[in-house]
Amino acid sequence: MSALSERPANSVVGQDIPHEAAALHVTGLALYTDDLVQRTHAVLHAHPVQAPHAHALVTGLRTAPAYDVPGVVRVLTAEDVPGVNDAGVKHDEPLFPSEVMFHGHAVCWVLGETLEAARLGSLAVEVDYEPLPSIVSVREAIEADSFQGARPKVERGDVDAGFDDAAHVFSGEFEFAGQEHFYLETHASLALVDENGQVFIQSSTQHPTETQDIVAHVLGVPSNEVTVQCLRMGGGFGGKEMQPHGYAAIAALGARLTGRPVRLRLTRTQDMTMSGKRHGFHAQWRVAFDDSGLIQALDATLTSDGGWSLDLSEPVLARALCHIDNAYWIPNIRVNGRIAKSHKTSQTAFRGFGGPQGMLVIEDILGRCAPLLGIDPIDLRSRNFYADGQSTPYGQPVRHPERVAVCWDQVLATGDVRARQAEIEEFNATHEHAKRGLAVTPVKFGISFNFTAFNQAGALVHVYKDGSVLITHGGTEMGQGLHTKMLQVAATTLGVPLSTVRLAPTRTDKVPNTSATAASSGADLNGGAVKNACEQVLERLREVAGRRLGVHPADVRFVDGQVTTVGGGESVAWADLVNQAYFQRVQLWAAGFYRTEGLHWDSSIMHGSPFKYFSYGVAATEVEVDGFTGAYRTRRVDIVHDVGDSLSPLVDIGQVEGAFVQGAGWLTLEDLRWDESDRPSRGRLATQAASTYKLPSFSEMPEVFNVALLERAHEDGAVYGSKAVGEPPLMLAFSVREALRQAAAAFGPTGTSVDLASPATPEAVWWALEQARRSGAGQDEHGHVDEGAPGVVPDQPDADDRPLRPHSELAAQSAPGGA
Numbered sequence: 001m002s003a004l005s006e007r008p009a010n011s012v013v014g015q016d017i018p019h020e021a022a023a024l025h026v027t028g029l030a031l032y033t034d035d036l037v038q039r040t041h042a043v044l045h046a047h048p049v050q051a052p053h054a055h056a057l058v059t060g061l062r063t064a065p066a067y068d069v070p071g072v073v074r075v076l077t078a079e080d081v082p083g084v085n086d087a088g089v090k091h092d093e094p095l096f097p098s099e100v101m102f103h104g105h106a107v108c109w110v111l112g113e114t115l116e117a118a119r120l121g122s123l124a125v126e127v128d129y130e131p132l133p134s135i136v137s138v139r140e141a142i143e144a145d146s147f148q149g150a151r152p153k154v155e156r157g158d159v160d161a162g163f164d165d166a167a168h169v170f171s172g173e174f175e176f177a178g179q180e181h182f183y184l185e186t187h188a189s190l191a192l193v194d195e196n197g198q199v200f201i202q203s204s205t206q207h208p209t210e211t212q213d214i215v216a217h218v219l220g221v222p223s224n225e226v227t228v229q230c231l232r233m234g235g236g237f238g239g240k241e242m243q244p245h246g247y248a249a250i251a252a253l254g255a256r257l258t259g260r261p262v263r264l265r266l267t268r269t270q271d272m273t274m275s276g277k278r279h280g281f282h283a284q285w286r287v288a289f290d291d292s293g294l295i296q297a298l299d300a301t302l303t304s305d306g307g308w309s310l311d312l313s314e315p316v317l318a319r320a321l322c323h324i325d326n327a328y329w330i331p332n333i334r335v336n337g338r339i340a341k342s343h344k345t346s347q348t349a350f351r352g353f354g355g356p357q358g359m360l361v362i363e364d365i366l367g368r369c370a371p372l373l374g375i376d377p378i379d380l381r382s383r384n385f386y387a388d389g390q391s392t393p394y395g396q397p398v399r400h401p402e403r404v405a406v407c408w409d410q411v412l413a414t415g416d417v418r419a420r421q422a423e424i425e426e427f428n429a430t431h432e433h434a435k436r437g438l439a440v441t442p443v444k445f446g447i448s449f450n451f452t453a454f455n456q457a458g459a460l461v462h463v464y465k466d467g468s469v470l471i472t473h474g475g476t477e478m479g480q481g482l483h484t485k486m487l488q489v490a491a492t493t494l495g496v497p498l499s500t501v502r503l504a505p506t507r508t509d510k511v512p513n514t515s516a517t518a519a520s521s522g523a524d525l526n527g528g529a530v531k532n533a534c535e536q537v538l539e540r541l542r543e544v545a546g547r548r549l550g551v552h553p554a555d556v557r558f559v560d561g562q563v564t565t566v567g568g569g570e571s572v573a574w575a576d577l578v579n580q581a582y583f584q585r586v587q588l589w590a591a592g593f594y595r596t597e598g599l600h601w602d603s604s605i606m607h608g609s610p611f612k613y614f615s616y617g618v619a620a621t622e623v624e625v626d627g628f629t630g631a632y633r634t635r636r637v638d639i640v641h642d643v644g645d646s647l648s649p650l651v652d653i654g655q656v657e658g659a660f661v662q663g664a665g666w667l668t669l670e671d672l673r674w675d676e677s678d679r680p681s682r683g684r685l686a687t688q689a690a691s692t693y694k695l696p697s698f699s700e701m702p703e704v705f706n707v708a709l710l711e712r713a714h715e716d717g718a719v720y721g722s723k724a725v726g727e728p729p730l731m732l733a734f735s736v737r738e739a740l741r742q743a744a745a746a747f748g749p750t751g752t753s754v755d756l757a758s759p760a761t762p763e764a765v766w767w768a769l770e771q772a773r774r775s776g777a778g779q780d781e782h783g784h785v786d787e788g789a790p791g792v793v794p795d796q797p798d799a800d801d802r803p804l805r806p807h808s809e810l811a812a813q814s815a816p817g818g819a
Contacts, residue, residue, distance in 0.1 A: 004528060005714065005721040007645060010560070012491040012498050013720045016650040020484040020503065021232065021477075032234050033188040033204045034265045040190065044073055046250055046264040047118035048106035048274070049125045054136060054343040054683020056100040058107055060128030066110055069124050071117025074258055076109045076250065083220025087246030089210065090310045093346065095218060095246055100129065101308035102344050103675075103683035104273035111254050111262060134343040136676045136683050138175065138282045138305040141340035148306060148341040149314045154321045154606045155334045156393045162297025162332030166288030170369050173285070176360060176758035178305065179278035179350055179666040180693055183478075185234025186271040187244055191251035192261045199226045199252050204233045205244040206476050207516035212508045214245035215252045226252070229507045236478035237662070238349030241516045242311050243275050272688045276348035277672060279304040279316055281357045282340075287365050288332075293375045295384050297332040300324065300361060304354075306339040307346040313339045315450040316349065318603065320358035322394055322610070326731075327404050327444040328362060328384040333393045343683050344674060349518060351662065352727045355445055360667075360758065363441055363734045367741050371753040377738065378417070378440050382408060386444070396446075396609040400616070404442050407618040407640040407710055411440060414706070415620045415638035424622070428746045433627040435769075436635070437743030440620040441735040443641075445728040446611030447520050448596055450603075454515040455596035455612075457525035461490065461533035462589045465582040467575030469494060471533075472504040474514030475526040480726055481651035482522045488648055489527045489719060493534035495558025496574055511591075520724035523647060524612070525594055527719035533592025540588075544581045548572060597717075613715055615723050617641035619660065619732035621702070625743040630766025632740060634664070636704040639732055644715035644723030656707050656729040663733025665696040668740070668760045740765055748772030 007013065024030035037043050051058075063075040078085050078096035087095045096108060107127055112118030135141050163169055190202040199219065205211045208228040216223045228248070233240060247264050254262035266274065285300040302320055306313035317337045324335055366384075370377040385408075386401035412418065417440060424436045449455050459473040471490050477483045483503050491498045504510070515525065538558060545563045546553035555566045564571040581588060601608040622635045639656060646652045670693060673686040687693040714721040740760050745752040747769040754771050757764035 002717050004531070005716050005718055007720045008492065011720070013488045013647045014645065014649070015488070017484055017488060017498065017648055019481050019651065020487055031231060032185050033190055033202045033231065034263070036190055036202050037263045040192070040261050043261045043263050044111045044113065044254060044258060045115040045118045046109050046111055046254060046262055047115065047122045048270065049108045049110065049122045049127065050104045050106055050273070051100040051127070051129065052103065052680070053100055053129055053131050054103045054134035055132040056129040057132065058098050058100060058127060059130050060126070061108065062126040063108065065124040065126055066121040069117060069121040071113040072110060072121035073113060074111040074254065075121070075125065076111065076254055076257070080253060080257060081218060084217045087214055087218065087249055088309055088311065089242070092309045093246065095249060103685065106274065109250050109254070111258065134683050136342060136344065136674050138280060138303060138340045138342065141305070141342050142282065142303060146341045147338050149310050149339045152318050152321055152337045152603070152606050153335065154393050157332030159297050159299050159332045159334045163286065163288045163299070166296045167291045168289045168373060169286065170372065171286040172368065173283060174361060174364050175282045176280060176357070177672050178280040178347060179670050180272060180672060181235070181237045181239030181277070181350060182693070182695055183233070183235025183237060183239060186266045186268060187240070187247050187275060188265040189244065189248040189251040190261060190263050191248065191255040193255045193259065197225065199255065201226070201228045201248050201252055203228055203230060203244055203248045204240055205230050205248065206233070206236045206238070206240045206478065206518055207242070208476065208506055208508050209512070209514045210242070210516065211245045211248045215249045218249040219252060219256060227507060227509045229505055230476045231505045233476060233478035237351045238353065238518060239275060240478070241349045241518050243348055268690070269688050272693070273685050274345065276307060276311060276346045278350035278666065279306065279313065279347040279354065279357060280672070281305070281320070283361045285361065285365060287369065289369070289373060293373050293380050293383055295328060295330050298330050299334045301336045301338070302358065302361065303338050303340055304357070305342055305344070305347060307342055307344045309346040310339070311346040311348045313347065316354035318450050318606065319354035321606065322392070322446065323355040323358035324362055325393055326359040326362050327386060327442040327616070329386050329390050330393065335393070351659065352730050353519065355727065356663070356666070356731050359731055360734065363738065367738045368753050368755065371745060371751045374751060377742070381440070381442065385442070395607045396611060398444070399613060403616040403642050403710065403713065404444060404618065407616055407642060408440070408442060410640045410708070411618045411620045411638050414708070417620055420622065434624060435627065435743045435746035436622060436624045437739040437741070437746065438620065438622045439735045439738035439742055440618065441732070441738055443615070443617040443728050443731045445615045445731065447524070447613055447615055447724045448599055448611045449515065449519045449521060450601070450610055452599050452601055452610070455521065455525065455599060456515060457529040457594050458511040458514065459526060459529035459533045459592040460510050460589070461530065461537060461592060463537055463578055465579050465588070467500065467578045469496065469501040470504055471501060471530055472507065472510045473526040473530055474506065474511040475522040476506050476517040478517070480522070480655060481648060482517065482526065484651055485523045485647045486526060486530050489530050490534055492720065493531045494538065496561050500561065520726040520728065522726070523722065524718055524724060525596070527647070528594030529592040531592070531719055532594055533590040536590035536592065537588060540586050541577060541581055544584060544586055545572065545577055548577070548580065613718065613723065615642055615728040617728055617732050619735040621735035621739045623736065623739040623743055625740065625765055625769065627747060627769060630762040630764070630769065632743070632762065632765060634700065634702040634736060637702040638706045640708050640710055641729055641732070642710040642713050642723060643725045644713050644718060645721035646709055647720060647722045649709060652709060652725045653707050655725045657705065659727070659729035660732050661696050661701065663730035664700065664736045667733055667737045667758055669694045669696055669700065671759050671761055741768065744768035745772050748775040
């Protein structure tokens, strides 16, 4: 067992500790970025001038009329930028654009004494536009050959031979939507400039260092003149990893030019129309099985909708390609990726970071093909699981693949799945207008940043001479409980009660060069850094304690606020020892550092070991569908998830529950719609508020919701044996979509395979069950396809050359020797 993962007895980590700010959250006392405005004197408010076109040139900009509006102080334009007029790390996102690239794009910003003055001033600004042709949908981008960025490819084995030798070959295409982050707190920044010109920014950002970098290059100053602090966020989910930088830069620029604090806080509609989403994808695929249902080959092309700029589209696509296998061994595989360029918001990171999109493709394939193969979907999935000694398509050995099987068997047993399947079959046979479905799906998700350099973290630990402890680390708190876990890690490492340790806000002048709090790596990276800093202090204190207790320093132990020896005997209180160390001029603070070892990745060939480990999980979901409307309810969910040795079980169970519900929202409810018409409103986001964009609520929660953490799941080489929990559970929600597919198919004859759109809204489910009702003419009792049946097309081997179709379709062919 590694020193990093070894956990002492009776440690604070592993205890059910409430979120460190839970009381502040529920009482409304927790402060967020915009709350700080009330504590800041003479604040100016920023408001955008948004373009009413999806694509247009800015041919004229007249700001003078805005100054006639009472309360308007300044209008910010490109001419005001002293540094670089760009807010993106790829240098493809002008902060003040001369070419509008999406409906709602901000061309300039108005600063006012009040928000209302700034709003009225923005309406007074006169802008001339020359509309240009626009691309709104991913299909339009494919047809126009409009792509951007790299085109990665993952390949292993002999794909063509795999198809030639297979008993069953299916092909199809699948387009599925993105997702709005809909964090409770919209994007917000508050910038101030002191008497020395130092810029201080309070920002709701997951990546304070990158916010600092972007602000510095917009202002044309070195990074040491910019400090960014993130007190806490009201949710992030990836949407505040890259997107806050430009807003912080606007506030900082305004503060520099006016000498007054500037607040920028988007309304909900502004946030939804201006900020990026989860990438929607289009997939074309062919898959081959043998007679026993083992996957023989997969050939696919994944096209992500990147929007108008690259943002994080390249690493998102790379992770999608790396996760298309999910938990399944695919001996022969070829997956091509490409990024569509469209005139929409620049799509960005979202919980799972491309992994859900890649995994959804293989889960959709298995769900559609299982009935055609005449195999129970539960059996089809389990027989294709990875086995020990096998590697991913990109060359990384799959460690602990048996954990999928353990989770799987536990869910089947504790969820009484087999008995409930029989009950569902009986229910469906006796209910003409309502059907139920029960699906079980696995998750295998790699943990680490795709970009190896990001897998590092720092921390600062101060032990004061009264024994109290203050820690600062590079991770940001967005409600996920990272700060809670870091307090537990520090208390465990120092051997003191949790009440001894306090945590300071994340700041770039305390811990520099931080990575984003993303990729589910916040606890791994920052926990390693906090532990390292604490251990440095302990090593110095051991020398002091050894002299006082008359033992070798290696025999000193720190337990629950007492400093003792291995053999017992005399002890000293932690606070007394710390005070003594101070008078002996012993350093009582330390800067900790951690970097993830064992990673190597060549993005040019998409090969290597980019992940520290894999997280596993399994979910079983039962649903009931109404045959008249397609409306459904989730009757029961059973989950077993692998988080290693949990640092904070109460926090982790909450993360599993929340991730599952958010994943179910993406897959079943949250339907992003852009205007694809030729009207002047083309490119406008139609679902720009909670009134039109449906989020999961209490009514969508499972009636029975059982969540268990996998036991005896120690992860060697990770902080205190724990594993990440932020992103992997989201993909457990595939079981909801697959259960809906099975319930819809139950309206048709045995062996019916139905297409199911994503999100699987009640309307989409109704169309699927209507397809099932009509499917008798298209399939026989063995699930064989009549190639002349509605919705079925002949298999076309070259997926890249097939014509695009307006909806998801599935074709099947029997290979030589096949059924």
